Amino acid sequence: MWIRRSLLAAAGTAYGLLPLTAAAGAPVPGAPEPTVPDAVYPLVAYVEPKLGGASQAFGAGVFDADSGGLGAVGGDAVSSLRVAEGFRVLACDRTAARSADAVDGLGPCRYFDAGWYDQVGGGLDDRISLLTVVAAKETGQGVTVYGEPALSGGKLHLGPGRYEAAAGDLDRLDAVRSLAVADGHRAVLCDSDRSTATASGNPGLCQIFEPGEHPSVGGLDGMISLIAVGGPAVTAADGPALAGTVQTFGPGVHQAAAGQLTPVGNDAISSLRVAAGQRVLACADDHVAPAVLGECALFASGVHELAGTGLDDGISLLAVSAGPSTGQVLTAYADGGLTGSSGAFGAGMFAAVDLGAVGNDAISSLRLAEGGRAVLCEHDATAPGEVGACHLFTAGDHATVGKALNDQTSLIFVAP
Secondary structure, eight states: OOOTTBHHHHHTSOOSOOOOOOOOOSOOTTOOOOOOTTOOSSEEEEEETTTEEEEEEEOSEEEEGGGTTTTTTOTTOOOEEEEOTTOEEEEEOOOGGGOTTOBTTBOOEEEEOSEEESOOOTTOTTTOOEEEEEOSOOSOOSEEEEEETTTEEEEEEEOSEEEEGGGTTTTTSSOOOEEEEOTTOEEEEESOOTTTSOTTOOOOSEEEEOSEEESOOGGGTTTOOEEEEEOOSEEEESSGGGOSSEEEEOSEEEEGGGTTTTTTOTTOOOEEEEOTTOEEEEESOOOSSSEEOOOEEEEOSEEEEOTTSTTTTTOOEEEEESSOBOSSSEEEEEETTTEEEEEEEOSEEEOGGGOTTTOTTOOOEEEEEEEEEEEEESOOBOSTTTTOOEEEEEEEEESOOOTTTTTTOOEEEEEO
16 A cells, blocks of 8 residues: 555654664753664653563653553563653652652653663662653643742743743752643653752752642742653644633543543633653544544644644544553454454554554454454544545454455554
8 A cells, every 4th residue: 555645754753662772871060962773752661671472552741650641561671661752751650669769759760852661770670650651841721830838929831842941941940849730731850950960860859740730849949950741642722722611631532422532512612732652643533432433633733723623622532642552452353253464463553664564555354352342544644635545343253354445454452
């Protein structure tokens, strides 16, 4: 199949999780950010050293084991990482009992620049329970930090991203002493950034702040040098420019037919914001699966106005993901009746080059694990309308994927 405007081409590089033979050393304070060939997903975490074993791709955001946010790798299991150019990752042990220095459940942390890390190191191998993935700072009001306790004094509004004292991002305040975190956001504050950290990438003492008002920052009072802000993967609004009724979405498949587009509403979305490194497939005409969906479009990071498109006030399904993961939520087969060569897929988004053993334009039947849902599409293109035909499937055996998708599938979104 000729994919005219593929998601991969739009990214400017291949999306495959290619085997890597080189590994970056620890971040060097103040060093220029390195280029990381073939590392397109903001973060891929692996359970084995040298980028081996089960893996999970992440976009920008804060992900913790307690809520299942670490996906296929899980808590206390990550051993190696690959961080894409333009992103940094704060990896922490959130289990307070493991560290006498823990503050609000955060023990040791490390701060990773772009690079390949064959071993996490720093005492965090098989101990990571929180990952914060951040890109450059964005305009927004997800977090407001104040120069005095009790939400007083000078203030800064911070959108998702990283804010480092060494880069001058916090210069307008003499100190950070309190903060407010908006719904759908989380913030991790540390007393060292990449310039003041040691060569091991140790960000010092760190604390996570959940949505709400925080009249103090505890033991970090006056010491904060790094703020990492994570926001929702996708924000949808029923008005232009994210105005009106707003709803946020994390990874997964969200259906109006299942009541999952409340409060923004079915056939009501007019604008979308997609976080750095995330993707969302937006479709019309959601039905009880298995079903043929209406018009679908794949959106990359950024703010998207839907006015004048076929999806304005027409979205009934949103499938959200940053990329692939290992697992067996879905098994796809090259022949009908669950026969022929096969490939297993975890939760996430799989473009043509991620379809592995079963291959691109080769799927004829599939099996979905209990509770699983999947959207299969004809193309993995980002131009509006160019994903082609899309079908929604739910748990069970599907002896055929239908005429439109038989040997024509190039994009899969899987939700557990």
